[in-house]
Amino acid sequence: MLRIVRTSHAEEDLIAIWQYVARDSEAAADRLLDRIENRWQQLAIYPSSGPLREDIAPGVRHLVVGEYLTFYRIDDNAIESCACCTVGANRADDLI
Secondary structure, eight states, X not given: OOEEEEOHHHHHHHHHHHHHHHTTOHHHHXXXXXXXXXXXXXXXXOTXXXXXXXXXXXXXXXXXXXXXXXXXXXXSSXXXXXXXXXXXXXXXXXXX
């Protein structure tokens, strides 16, 4: 089973997502981050479950978690969580 490694970019995205959702409900923000974390943990078992996003960068894949996309890469030893954004965000150049 591969380990999950978060980039600093992914950490910053998670903090920003939590802060945005927490304006209405801290409990909802906590639940959302738990859902994202659970999906990332599933990647340890099924690393190729997210479709490739070669349009963003070579080897990048994504998962959908509610209204959010999480982007990641797979290498021999780990899954690198790279970024998170809303589904409608137009940040492809800034993600990876």
